[in-house]
Amino acid sequence: MQRLRHCTAVILALLVTAAASAQTPAAPAPEPGDATFEVFLRGAATGRIVVHLTRTPAGWTISSTGRIGDLVTNRFEVKYSPDWQPTDLRIEASQGQKQFQISTSFGVTTAINEITQNGATSAKTDQVSARTVVLPNNFFAAYEALAVRLAGSDVGAEIPLYVAPAAEVKLSVVSVTPESIRVPGATISTRKYAVRIQNIGATIDATITVDGRSRFARLEMPAAGVSVVRNDLAGVSARTVAARNPTDSDVTIPGIGFNLAGTLTVPPGVGRLRHPAIVLVAGSGPVDRDESVAGIPIFSQLAGALAERGFLVLRYDKRGVGQSGGRTETVTLQDYADDLVGIVKWLAKRDDVDSRRIAVVGHSEGGSVAMLAGAKEKRIASLVLVATIGSTGADLILEQQKHVLDGMTIPDAERQAKIELQKKIQQAVITQQGLEGLPPDVRKQADTPWFRSLLMFDPARVMPNVKQPLLIVQGDLDTQVPPANAEKLAEMARARKKAGPVDVVHLPGINHLLVHATTGEVSEYPDLPDKTINPEVADRIATWLKK
Secondary structure: OOOOOOOOOOOOOOOOOOOOOOEOOOOOOOOOEEEEEEEEEOOEEEEEEEEEEEEEOOEEEEEEEEEEOOEEEEEEEEEEOOOOOEEEEEEEEEEOOEEEEEEEEEOOOEEEEEEEEOOEEEEEEEEOOOOOEEOOOOOHHHHHHHHHHHHOOOOOOEEEEEEOOOEEEEEEEEEEEEEEEEEOOEEEEEEEEEEEEEEOOEEEEEEEEEEOOOOEEEEEEHHHOEEEEEHHHHOOOOEEEOOOOOOEEEEEEEOOOOEEEEEEEOOOOOOOOOEEEEEEEOOOOOOOOOOEEOOEEHHHHHHHHHHHOOOEEEEEOOOOOOOOOOOOOOOOHHHHHHHHHHHHHHHHOOOOEEEEEEEEEEEOHHHHHHHHHHOOOOOOOEEEEEOOOOOOHHHHHHHHHHHHHHOOOOOHHHHHHHHHHHHHHHHHHHHOOOHHHOOHHHHHHHOOHHHHHHHHOOHHHHHHHOOOOEEEEEEOOOOOOOOHHHHHHHHHHHOOOOOOOEEEEEEOOEOOOOOEOOOOOHHHHHHOOOOOOOHHHHHHHHHHHHO
16 A cells, blocks of 8 residues: 555454545645546555546536446546536446446535436435535545645645535544655655544544645545555655755665665764764655654654764665665565665775664664564674564554454454454465455455565564664554563563673653654544654664664
8 A cells, every 4th residue: 555554553354434524715726637546455556547637617527437446437527616616426337246326416505316226226315515525435536626625725624525425524634744755857746634534433534645736646544544646656766755854865775686765864064984874774564764654754853863963874765665676566574674784785885884883773664674684684783673563473463453443333243253354364374375265355465475474573583593782662652563562572682692782761652653642543643743753762772872
């Protein structure tokens, strides 16, 4: 799909549905034209749609065709007046063997629906708000109209959304973040809107990116694992440019068959010729070198803070992400570790690096990758494991799923059924037996080399071969990798023979993203008022490394 799947939160069996809402002022007119979008479900490509936005004296028309899984859109067309009051909606589509059509006519405050399914037609009339945004589920071309409304909105704005032909819901704007996305030959200015959708019986968080032409560019629904990305932003060479540090410079690290792209942050001023160096390793999913999650550029901030304390810091786009080459279809945790070893060897040859003092700081899944690299590469002088798992990947994913289910109001039988399905999925992936018994869409998501390597990763097996000194840093409000994992890692590390010292740092009130939080829950991320990582993280790492 953060494709929003950050760190180790991979819950395949938990299916969450979504719908949307809100109200806003007039927005700049969008630029008409065509666009193609790729659709991802939990990181796996699942469809493509082609969207057309046209303008006539009568108003605006958004149309599209495409396929998402087994949903085939033969015709999607929604029309708006010049001031974006909806007038007509037409959908002709099929899902599996079932054909359906939706025809909706809008008054100022009414929506008259005619729904045809398998030859049977029914009618339904709903009351809607004036200038509601028509947003039927799974027809993502409709987000072009929402993008226009968001482009004229600020924090706190509310927009009504009509999830045709079901009901109207309300969307509120939680935050607005200006971003620049670098693509080959250009930099695209965008605004990312974190929104909250008050759905019936549930609240859905999402982010919607709108470009400078008031056109829809990207949708992320983390809870549902849905990501919709416009083609020009979906390539591996596209990356969001977060806030840069004054001493940042971009570098290319040669590899076997492809290069990795990164950013070096050097200590300010004129210092010693050779600096101690740190490599930052990001968590799971398509996060880039800045490890930006929920508007927080974790690694950009951490690199700047560590450089101010005298370290040369390298952060990089993972294989197949951002501007780095390579592919992700067959990648495993060990492959990521091999990439890291190559980066350390490259750093060790630089004239401005003290090759005897190269440390690796891994965050979440990056900590597991750091352990695998440290077990085989002696040039790594020390390891810092931040929010890193102390159990097998399979156990942690089950723990994460149970935590999410505990926060849902569903019957115990349904909760247990989801847990048993998750266990079945994981066992089939690990053993490579029984995969044919899984639903096709679930198998497509789960049966990957990366997911199998994550499930099978066991720090207890790797730790005896990790001889470096270890610092374990853990936020005590982390709900993705709970604090008990730090103590498990420390116990394993202290049991090593002929190995370096082990220290553990617990940070009260700090979540998985290394910022101050109230609950630490993933659902809280969009609302975090403080987008700055806790300075104690860099302080503790720098002080420990200097020892």
